[in-house]
Amino acid sequence: MRNIASFILAAAAITLAAPASAQFAKPDDAIKYRKSALTVMATHFGRVAAMASGRAPFDAKAAADNAAIADAMAKLPWAAFVEGSDKGDTKAKADIWSDGAKFKDANQKMQGEMSKLAVAAKTGSLDSIKAAVGATAGACKACHDVFRKD
Amino acid sequence: MRNIASFILAAAAITLAAPASAQFAKPDDAIKYRKSALTVMATHFGRVAAMASGRAPFDAKAAADNAAIADAMAKLPWAAFVEGSDKGDTKAKADIWSDGAKFKDANQKMQGEMSKLAVAAKTGSLDSIKAAVGATAGACKACHDVFRKD
Numbered sequence: 001m002r003n004i005a006s007f008i009l010a011a012a013a014i015t016l017a018a019p020a021s022a023q024f025a026k027p028d029d030a031i032k033y034r035k036s037a038l039t040v041m042a043t044h045f046g047r048v049a050a051m052a053s054g055r056a057p058f059d060a061k062a063a064a065d066n067a068a069i070a071d072a073m074a075k076l077p078w079a080a081f082v083e084g085s086d087k088g089d090t091k092a093k094a095d096i097w098s099d100g101a102k103f104k105d106a107n108q109k110m111q112g113e114m115s116k117l118a119v120a121a122k123t124g125s126l127d128s129i130k131a132a133v134g135a136t137a138g139a140c141k142a143c144h145d146v147f148r149k150d
Numbered sequence: 151m152r153n154i155a156s157f158i159l160a161a162a163a164i165t166l167a168a169p170a171s172a173q174f175a176k177p178d179d180a181i182k183y184r185k186s187a188l189t190v191m192a193t194h195f196g197r198v199a200a201m202a203s204g205r206a207p208f209d210a211k212a213a214a215d216n217a218a219i220a221d222a223m224a225k226l227p228w229a230a231f232v233e234g235s236d237k238g239d240t241k242a243k244a245d246i247w248s249d250g251a252k253f254k255d256a257n258q259k260m261q262g263e264m265s266k267l268a269v270a271a272k273t274g275s276l277d278s279i280k281a282a283v284g285a286t287a288g289a290c291k292a293c294h295d296v297f298r299k300d
Contacts, residue, residue: 023197029193032189033189033190033193035186036185036186036187036189036190037186037190039182039183039186040183040186040187040190040226043179043183047173069226072222076190076219
C-alpha cells in the first residue's frame with residue numbers, strides 16, 4: 001500500500017492572451033510538450049481502461065482519480081500543435097494544419113468524451129465507466145486514423 | 151489572439167490502493183511517464199519564470215493559469231520512481247532508491263514551493279511571484295544537484 005501525493009486541482013479556464021506559437025521557443029519544444037501531455041493522459045486513461053476491460057481489478061476511487069487527471073491532461077496538447085511543428089520527431093500529419101477545423105473537431109470530441117468518463121467514474125458505476133471508456137477510446141482512434149502517421 | 155482550451159481541474163487527493171510499481175507494466179513506462187510529467191510541469195513553470203525575470207511581459211491571468219497547472223503537475227512524477235527504474239533512459243541516481251526518505255523530502259519541498267507559487271500567482275502580485283519563482287527554482291535545483299546525473 002502506498003499513499004501517492006495528493007493531486008491538487010483548481011478550476012481554471014485558460015485563455016492565454018499570447019499566440020500559442022509564442023509559448024514555445026522552438027517547434028521541437030512544442031512537439032516534446034504535446035507528446036508528454038499525451039503520455040501522461042494516456043497513462044491515467046489506460047488505468048481506467050484496464051479496469052473497464054477486467055485486466056485490472058475495479059477500484060472506484062482509483063478509477064475516479066485517474067479519470068480526473070486524464071480529463072485535465074486532455075485539455076493541454078492542442079495548443080502545442082503550432083505552425084512549423086509538423087517537422088521533427090512527430091507523427092503529426094500535415095492535415096492538422098491544412099484542415100485545422102477538422103482537427104479541432106476531432107480533438108474536442110475526445111476531450112468531451114474524456115470529460116464524460118470523468119463524470120462516469122465519479123458515480124462509481126463500472127457499467128457507466130465501461131461505456132465511457134469505449135467512447136473515449138473511439139474518439140482517440142478516430143483522430144489518430146486521420147491525423148497521425150503510422 | 152487565441153483561446154486555448156479550458157483546463158478543468160477538480161480537487162482530489164489520490165491514494166491509490168495498489169503499490170505504485172503495479173501501475174507501470176515496465177520500468178521504461180515509468181521512466182517515460184515521469185519525464186513527461188516533469189516536461190509539462192517545467193513548460194508551465196517556465197512561462198511564469200519568464201515573466202518573473204522580465205523575459206516575457208507580465209500577464210497576471212496567464213501567470214495564475216500556468217502556475218496552477220505546474221502545481222498540479224508537480225504531484226505526479228514521484229509515484230513513477232519505482233524499483234528497477236534506475237536503469238534505462240534516465241538521469242536518476244541510485245540514491246533515489248537508497249535514500250528514499252531524503253528524496254521524498256526534496257521532492258516534497260519542491261511541491262510545497264510550487265503550491266506557494268500558485269497561491270502567489272493568484273494574488274496577481276509580481277513581487278510575490280518573483281519571490282516564489284526563486285524559491286521553487288531553488289528547490290528544483292537542490293533536488294537535481296543530489297539526485298540527478300549531469
